[in-house]
Amino acid sequence: xxxxxxxxxDAMGGDHAPDIVIKGVDIxxxxxxxxxxxxxxxxxxxxxxxxxxxxxxxxxEVRHTDQAIKGEDKPSHALRKGRKSSMRxxxxxxxxxxxxxxxxxxxxxxxxxxxxxxLRMLPGIKRPALASMLPSPYGETIMLDLxxxxxxxxxxxxxxxxxxxxxxxxxLGRVPPRVGLLxxxxxxxxxxxxxxxxxxxxxxxxxxxxxxYGFVEGNDITRGIVDVVVTDGFTGNVALKTAEGVxxxxxxxxxxxxxxxxxxxxxxxxxxxGLRILKDRxxxxxxxxxxxxxxNGVCVKSHGGTDEIGFANAVxxxxxxxxxxxxxxxxAHFKAFELEIADRLNEDASAEKSEPETTAAQKSExxxx
Numbered sequence: 001x002x003x004x005x006x007x008x009x010d011a012m013g014g015d016h017a018p019d020i021v022i023k024g025v026d027i028x029x030x031x032x033x034x035x036x037x038x039x040x041x042x043x044x045x046x047x048x049x050x051x052x053x054x055x056x057x058x059x060x061e062v063r064h065t066d067q068a069i070k071g072e073d074k075p076s077h078a079l080r081k082g083r084k085s086s087m088r089x090x091x092x093x094x095x096x097x098x099x100x101x102x103x104x105x106x107x108x109x110x111x112x113x114x115x116x117x118x119l120r121m122l123p124g125i126k127r128p129a130l131a132s133m134l135p136s137p138y139g140e141t142i143m144l145d146l147x148x149x150x151x152x153x154x155x156x157x158x159x160x161x162x163x164x165x166x167x168x169x170x171x172l173g174r175v176p177p178r179v180g181l182l183x184x185x186x187x188x189x190x191x192x193x194x195x196x197x198x199x200x201x202x203x204x205x206x207x208x209x210x211x212x213y214g215f216v217e218g219n220d221i222t223r224g225i226v227d228v229v230v231t232d233g234f235t236g237n238v239a240l241k242t243a244e245g246v247x248x249x250x251x252x253x254x255x256x257x258x259x260x261x262x263x264x265x266x267x268x269x270x271x272x273x274g275l276r277i278l279k280d281r282x283x284x285x286x287x288x289x290x291x292x293x294x295x296n297g298v299c300v301k302s303h304g305g306t307d308e309i310g311f312a313n314a315v316x317x318x319x320x321x322x323x324x325x326x327x328x329x330x331x332a333h334f335k336a337f338e339l340e341i342a343d344r345l346n347e348d349a350s351a352e353k354s355e356p357e358t359t360a361a362q363k364s365e366x367x368x369x
Contacts, residue, residue, distance in 0.1 A: 004034040005322050007315060008090035008099035011041030012068035013106025015305045018042075020105070022049040024311030025056045031312075032319050035059065038099055040086040042066050065089055069110045071304065078110035079117060087111060091118045094297040100322035101298030103289075103315050111301055112148060112292060119297040122327070124334045127152075128294035129160045130233070130301070131167055133287045134243065136224030142168050143221065143229040146290060147237035154197035157181065157230055161202055162333055163293040164228035165210035170324035171317055172227065176209060180216035180226035182235060191215065198230075209333055247282055289314030291321070293330075298322050 009025070011018040018041055025037055036059050039046060043064040050057040067085040069078050082088050087106050093099040095118050104111050116128060131144035144164050149156060161179045168177035181199050183191040188199065195215075202212040213226045218239060221229050231239070254275075258268040268275070280286070284303070288310035292299040298321045302314035321327075 004036055005032070005319050006036045006038060006099045007318050007322070008038045008040065008093040008102040009315070010087045010090045010102070010104035010106055011039045011046060012086040013104040013111075013304075014302065014311075015071075015105075016307065017105060018046055018049065020306065020308045020311045022046070022053055022056055023308035024315060025060065026053050027308060027312035028315045028319070029055065029059050031316060035319050037061070038063055038090070038093055040065060040090040040093070041068070042086075063089060063093075069107050071107050073107055073110055075107075075109040075113035078107065079113050082110065082114070088114050088118070091115050091297075091299070094299070095119055101300065101318040103300045103302060103311075103318050105302035105304050105306065105311060105314070108301055108304075111299070115292055115295055115297070115299045119295045119299065122294055122296050122331055122334070125159050125163075125294040125330075127156055127159075128292045129156075129163060130236075130290050131164055131293050132240070132290040133171075134222060134240075135281060135287065136222050138224040140172060140287065141221065141224060141227060141229060142172070143231070143236060143240070144293065145231065145233040145236050146240050147233045148292070149233040151234070152194060152232035154194045154201065157194060157198035157232070158201050159294070159334075161198070161210075161212075161228065161230045162208075163330060164230055165208075166326050166330050166333065167291060167293060167321070168227045169209075170326040170329075171320050174227045176211050177227040178211045178213045178225070179228045179230060180213040180220065182221070182229050182231035182239075183215035183217065186215045186217060188215070244284070251282075285310035285313060287313070289317035291317065296327065298327060 009021055011021045014020060029035065039060050040063045043062050046062055050060065065084055065086050067082065069082050069085050069087045087104050087110060090102045090104065091114050094102050121128065127149050129145040130148040131142055132146055133140040133142055142164055144160050145152065165177045165179050168174045179202070181195055183195050199215060216226055216229060221239060258264050285306060288303050288306050290301045292301065298318055300314050300318040302311050
């Protein structure tokens with residue numbers, strides 16, 4: 001393989017593997033001609049497809065394994081029994097340095113467990129977060145966590161904000177990215193203790209590599225006022241599934257409206273071009289590719305039921321993250337924040353020592369006042 005960006009692919013993961021993997025690479029190789037790929041999967045199934053797509057064969061190297069993680073496998077079972085699976089071998093290629101990132105459309109829980117076990121966490125980061133993109137009037141908005149952590153404290157939310165900002169910079173090109181904390185109101189006194197504490201810590205940062213916007217509400221997620229929306233995994237997952245449900249409901253209502261009468265059908269014929277733009281804008285395949293942030297390596301989860309277009313978008317996310325050196329930038333940013341916090345604590349301690357001690361008489365006088 002060349003010295004260009006190398007991505008490891010779980011060729012057997014997902015509902016439509018390995019077909020979508022090969023066809024997805026055929027799409028993404030045009031956008032990223034310097035990218036190369038390691039395909040982990042059953043060579044007997046992959047070879048005929050590669051023979052039918054010679055352009056893909058030129059940028060891929062097959063690593064054979066006849067083992068694959070099933071959709072119903074529990075994470076604990078996958079960790080114990082899946083060491084030679086296509087998913088685990090692809091992850092291990094990132095750990096060994098053979099690949100810069102891994103993409104899989106397979107079992108989410110197994111991918112999370114295996115990636116965390118094999119790649120480990122970045123220094124100073126407590127938990128990984130699942131981040132993805134949602135449509136907005138000005139492009140895309142990144143949201144995290146989307147389900148990896150049901151409960152989060154202030155440290156988790158603070159770290160999610162930093163990681164989300166780096167993701168927005170690498171994938172969306174937002175400089176500086178704007179970060180908001182999801183809350184029940186925009187006022188500083190509202191919200192849980194963990195959200196309020198995280199907000200205070202983000203506001204107190206000196207010259208951070210992002211712009212902290214403040215608290216945002218649920219209706220702000222798709223308004224595009226921030227580039228990154230930070231929340232806990234429980235709230236993020238509910239918000240994401242709600243948005244998907246509303247989009248589906250809207251599509252059904254729209255279809256029913258155009259079928260309601262002859263005039264409505266004529267209106268559909270006249271507005272087809274505009275509706276096609278709307279459909280493309282809301283196409284979930286365009287936003288496919290959720291990322292496990294906080295791991296010591298790039299790990300991208302594609303939707304299991306996507307097609308080759310969606311898988312190609314997930315691979316593109318991985319390539320962009322590796323090309324931007326996002327993991328290395330995260331490590332540098334967290335080191336800088338640790339030094340800043342340590343300096344602030346030292347300053348506070350020095351200030352306390354420099355204050356004159358209060359005598360018993362002064363205390364008594366103060367109590368009288």
